[in-house]
Amino acid sequence: AAAAGTIPPEATKMASHLGRCGRGSHRLTVLIAVAVAVASLSLPSARAVTVLTADRTVQVAAPPTLVRRDPSVLSPPKHEDGDLLVVGFVTFLYAPRGAGVVIGVLVYVLSQSTIKLTLKEVFTTCGFTFPKAISAMHFMGNALAMAGVLAVRHGLRSSSTPLPVPTKDEFLRLILPISVAISVSIGVSNMALVFCSAAFTEVMGATNCLLTIPMLFFVGLDFNPMLALPASLVAFGCILSTEGELHFSAEGVVLCLLANVFRSGKVTLQQKLMTGESREKFDPCSLLLWSSMPCVCWMLCWSFATDGLEPLRFIARLEVQQRHWLYISIGLSCLNAMTLNLAQLFVTKHLGAVGSQLIAQAKSVLTILGGMAVFKEQVTEVELVGFAVVLFGVYLFARLEEPDKRQAPSGSGMLKQQPVTAGK
Numbered sequence: 550a551a552a553a554g555t556i557p558p559e560a561t562k563m564a565s566h567l568g569r570c571g572r573g574s575h576r577l578t579v580l581i582a583v584a585v586a587v588a589s590l591s592l593p594s595a596r597a598v599t600v601l602t603a604d605r606t607v608q609v610a611a612p613p614t615l616v617r618r619d620p621s622v623l624s625p626p627k628h629e630d631g632d633l634l635v636v637g638f639v640t641f642l643y644a645p646r647g648a649g650v651v652i653g654v655l656v657y658v659l660s661q662s663t664i665k666l667t668l669k670e671v672f673t674t675c676g677f678t679f680p681k682a683i684s685a686m687h688f689m690g691n692a693l694a695m696a697g698v699l700a701v702r703h704g705l706r707s708s709s710t711p712l713p714v715p716t717k718d719e720f721l722r723l724i725l726p727i728s729v730a731i732s733v734s735i736g737v738s739n740m741a742l743v744f745c746s747a748a749f750t751e752v753m754g755a756t757n758c759l760l761t762i763p764m765l766f767f768v769g770l771d772f773n774p775m776l777a778l779p780a781s782l783v784a785f786g787c788i789l790s791t792e793g794e795l796h797f798s799a800e801g802v803v804l805c806l807l808a809n810v811f812r813s814g815k816v817t818l819q820q821k822l823m824t825g826e827s828r829e830k831f832d833p834c835s836l837l838l839w840s841s842m843p844c845v846c847w848m849l850c851w852s853f854a855t856d857g858l859e860p861l862r863f864i865a866r867l868e869v870q871q872r873h874w875l876y877i878s879i880g881l882s883c884l885n886a887m888t889l890n891l892a893q894l895f896v897t898k899h900l901g902a903v904g905s906q907l908i909a910q911a912k913s914v915l916t917i918l919g920g921m922a923v924f925k926e927q928v929t930e931v932e933l934v935g936f937a938v939v940l941f942g943v944y945l946f947a948r949l950e951e952p953d954k955r956q957a958p959s960g961s962g963m964l965k966q967q968p969v970t971a972g973k
Contacts, residue, residue, distance in 0.1 A: 634915040635659070638940070639908070642947050650899050657892035657905075658912040664889055667882035675875045682860040683882065684735065685848035688841045690883035691890055695838035702834075713835040719827060720839070723818050728843035730815040732851070737808040744801030753805035755787030758906045761813040765902065768821050775949050776903065782942030783907050789935030790914065816902035823898040833894035841890075904946065911943040 635658055643651050671677050703712050715724055741750055758780045765772045819840075822831045831839075852860070864872060896905040914936045 635912050638911065638915055642944065645951065646899070653892060653895040653899065654908060656888065657896045658908065660885060660889040660892055661909065661912065664882070664885050667878070667885045670878040671875070671882055675871070675878050677860070677863060677875055677879070679852065679856055679860045679863070681735075681848055681852035681855060683879070685845055685852055686879060687883055687886040687890075688844040688848060691837050691841040691887050692845060694887050695834050695841070695891075698834050699838060713830045713832075713839075715830075715839055719822075723822055723827075724836075724839050725843060727815055727818045727822075727840045728847065730811040730818070731840070731844055732847035734808050734811040734815070735848075736851070737804050737811065741801050741804035741808060744798045745805065749801065750805055751791050752788050753802070753809065755784045755791070755910070757784075757809045757812055758903050758910075759784055760809050761817060761902050761906060764813045764817040765820075768817055770817070770821060770825070772903075773950065776946055779942040779944075779946035779949065780903055780907065782945065783910055783939050786914075786935045786938030786940075786942060787910055789938065790932045791935075813902070816897055816905060819894060819897050820902045823894070833891055833898060836894055837887075837891055904950070907943050907946055910939055914939045 636655060639654050639658065640651055643654055668683070671683060672680075677683070699712055738750070741753075745753075759777075762772055762777055762780065819836060822828075822836055823833070864875065867875060893905065896908065900908065
């Protein structure tokens with residue numbers, strides 16, 4: 550119908566309906582955010598807390614007085630050979646798309662490992678166990694760094710090139726909901742850990758990519774239905790390979806699903822901004838700048854509501870040398886978080902919302918396989934089957950979307966080539 554120059558009346562009605570949904574979606578998002586914030590203040594202390602650097606969620610166990618971290622979660626990556634497997638798999642999978650995509654994906658998956666190291670230094674070595682304050686610093690570092698990058702880039706180009714500034718409609722309907730989704734996903738993940746075991750939250754998190762697919766349709770982005778099969782395989786493989794006892798409750802299931810919805814909404818709106826009509830204005834740098842600024846406000850308010858001025862009092866009690874080392878550690882974690890968040894946006898732009906989630910799952914599997922091969926670590930037969938299913942699903946997803954990507958015009962993102970952006 551589009552080729553013939555005519556649009557069916559049904560399509561016009563659907564477009565009008567989606568437009569009305571979009572106009573009201575940011576109000577619904579803000580209302581849910583307020584409800585989650587109020588509920589999080591009324592809940593008992595969680596067994597674990599979640600630190601989110603816009604993309605990566607790190608769970609840590611609760612401490613004696615403030616927060617005590619689980620060393621198994623925040624320990625350095627043990628499997629160097631697992632990282633070699635990651636490099637080899639990513640290069641094999643995405644080499645046809647060019648060196649830039651391969652490097653971007655590698656930075657993304659490897660920075661997911663190093664963020665644990667930098668957070669461990671802050672939480673365990675320095676004893677600064679205030680995850681919400683750390684998250685606020687990460688977002689503040691993102692905003693300051695990206696403002697500097699855009700200013701330098703603007704100065705190097707013609708002065709007539711305007712700095713990317715979102716319109717009121719773009720800010721309210723896209724950027725603000727992205728920042729709210731990031732912040733709410735932290736609160737909901739924290740609350741879920743009160744009612745569920747970490748293993749169960751991992752199982753629920755594996756279904757994230759399946760929730761992202763309907764999100765793409767909801768915001769008007771196309772998705773190749775054939776890609777749903779490999780995405781389902783990856784989710785099923787992750788569930789098979791999950792370790793630990795699955796303790797959960799009805800409240801925990803609802804909270805886990807809500808966290809998945811907000812995470813899916815975040816990456817979907819990010820993809821829409823970077824591949825849709827605003828793609829010339831919003832690249833990963835500009836989007837990270839504008840989405841980080843509201844996150845700073847959300848996280849500072851949340852930190853003050855739960856911790857008060859205790860983070861500042863903790864710093865004041867430190868000796869000069871300890872204080873300097875804490876500043877260095879926080880600075881390194883901010884640098885790592887900025888790299889991770891920027892790489893995640895780059896991967897979302899080139900692999901799509903679903904593709905970026907699948908490659909993160911593959912990275913975890915490859916790291917475990919590397920440890921099994923080199924250190925003879927034991928895994929069950931069911932886990933091995935799950936690992937194989939995950940890797941096959943990621944491979945199949947990348948191969949099925951390649952023909953669509955070759956047919957799609959460069960930079961476009963709204964018609965049938967959008968299976969590309971959905972897996973892009």
